[in-house]
Each structure stands twice: as structure tokens, then as C-alpha cells.
Amino acid sequence: MSALTVGFDLDMTLVDSRPGIAATHRALTARTGVYVDADAAVSRLGPPLRVEIARWFPPEQVDSAVVTFRELYPEYAITPTAPLPGAAEAIAAVRARGGRVLVVTSKLGALARLHLDHLGLAVDEVVGDLFAEEKATALRAHGATHYVGDHVADMVAAHAAGVPGIAVATGPCSREELAAAGAELVLDDLTEFPGALEGLVRLALTE
Incomplete structure (x- = not known):
């Protein structure tokens, strides 16, 4: 098996950024009319x-x-954003197996880093401004062995990169939509990830 490198999406996978993004949109309305x-x-x-x-x-x-x-984002979006249940433990589970943690997101990498640093979520690499199949480039470049996300487009990214897609039903897509998009596993949230990772690693060792 390749060295373990797990990629994660950011918004609604690792963090609940809805309050901060909503605040930024309201600030945008105030600024632009x-x-x-x-x-x-x-x-x-x-x-x-x-x-x-x-x-x-x-x-x-x-x-x-x-x-x-x-421009408004750092002022309005960072402080209200919270980690989703199990986020820190999911990262720790990868680390416990000697693995690396990669974040691949449609958000600009610099803004993603602000969230991760504010919440104390330590990752090895952050690649931003990519969506759906575009994410596969980063996943392949960094040797990702799995990709975790909440959106059907994240499962498209995993498939394009040739790695298992692990879905969490914490975003806008239903469990059924995520499964139909090719998710290897669909979890309620990241609290289930450490056990799921154990199973996936065990399975890979037998292949």
C-alpha cells in the first residue's frame, strides 16, 4: 500500500463555515448595495x-x-467558523498511522489556511481554488490515497484521481446523492472517520 495521505475538503467537511460566509455575504451587500x-x-x-x-x-x-x-472574508468569516464534530480526531487518526493530511478546497488556499490556523487544525498541505475534477490534479500531485468530502463534486474528484472517495453527510448533498456519485463510504460525520479509516487500511493491506 502507498504511504497514507488523506485529502479533506474544507467547508462542511472539516469546518462549519456557514456563519462566517453568511456574515461575509451580508458585509458584501452592505459594501456594494x-x-x-x-x-x-x-x-x-x-x-x-x-x-x-x-x-x-x-x-x-x-x-x-x-x-x-x-477582501472582506478575513474580517467576517474566520472567527464565527467552528470545526465540525470529529474534525480534529479525523486528522489525528491519519497522523496516528504515520499519514499525511492534505486539504484540497475550492476556497483560496490563503483563506483556507486562516481557518485551519485559527482552529488549530494542523495539516501538511493546503491547495485551493479547485473544484470537482480540478481537485484530482492536486490529489495526484500530493500522492493522496483517499479523499474525504461532503459534496458530490468531491466524489467526482476522488474518482478522477483514482482514489476512494469517503463522503460525510454534513453538507448540502444527501447520503443517496453521495452514494450515487461514487462514494466508497458515506459517513454521518467525521466522528465515524477513525473507525472507517481503520477498515479501509486493513482492506488495502489484504489486496
């Missing part, structure tokens, strides 16, 4: 920021709105 339904926006986290911004802003304003949102 363009209404964004913050609660609706955070109900569908996963795709790149530009996709959500394009729902509210005319095409010619999308680029500048994305820039403004990212």
Missing part, C-alpha cells in the same frame, strides 16, 4: 465562490464582487 440572500448562499456551499456571486450580480460586476468578498 447588491442584495445577496446569505442564508440561501450558505445552504449550497461547495462550488466556487464565483458561481454563487453570479446568482446575484450582473456579469460585468462578478469579478469585482469576488475580489471584494475575498
Whole structure:
């Protein structure tokens, strides 16, 4: 078996960033005068920021709105964000097996790092600004053996990278959607991850 390297998505996989992202959207509305339904926006986290911004802003304003949102993000989004249940223990489970931890997210890497540092979630690598199949490039480059995410696009990423996708039903996608997208396992949340990892590693050793 290859050396263990587990990739994790960030939003709604490791962290519940909905309160912070909602606060940033409200700040964006205050700054630009363009209404964004913050609660609706955070109900569908996963795709790149530009996709959500394009729902509210005319095409010619999308680029500048994305820039403004990212400028506001450190002030409004970091403090309200909390780790999801089992996040720290999931990382510790990988470490306990001598493994490496990789975060691959659609969020800019620098902003993802702010979250991880604020919450004390120590990882080896962070790669940002990638979605769905794009994430496979980073997973392959860093030798990922598994990828954990909450979105069907994360399962697409795992399949494209040729590694098992482990889904957590903590985001916008149902267990059924995650299974249909090719998840090797679907967990309620990361509290189930250490036991699942044990089983996956044991299985790999017998292959």
C-alpha cells in the first residue's frame, strides 16, 4: 500500500463555515448595495465562490464582487467558523498511522489556511481554488490515497484521481446523492472517520 495521505475538503467537511460566509455575504451587500440572500448562499456551499456571486450580480460586476468578498472574508468569516464534530480526531487518526493530511478546497488556499490556523487544525498541505475534477490534479500531485468530502463534486474528484472517495453527510448533498456519485463510504460525520479509516487500511493491506 502507498504511504497514507488523506485529502479533506474544507467547508462542511472539516469546518462549519456557514456563519462566517453568511456574515461575509451580508458585509458584501452592505459594501456594494447588491442584495445577496446569505442564508440561501450558505445552504449550497461547495462550488466556487464565483458561481454563487453570479446568482446575484450582473456579469460585468462578478469579478469585482469576488475580489471584494475575498477582501472582506478575513474580517467576517474566520472567527464565527467552528470545526465540525470529529474534525480534529479525523486528522489525528491519519497522523496516528504515520499519514499525511492534505486539504484540497475550492476556497483560496490563503483563506483556507486562516481557518485551519485559527482552529488549530494542523495539516501538511493546503491547495485551493479547485473544484470537482480540478481537485484530482492536486490529489495526484500530493500522492493522496483517499479523499474525504461532503459534496458530490468531491466524489467526482476522488474518482478522477483514482482514489476512494469517503463522503460525510454534513453538507448540502444527501447520503443517496453521495452514494450515487461514487462514494466508497458515506459517513454521518467525521466522528465515524477513525473507525472507517481503520477498515479501509486493513482492506488495502489484504489486496
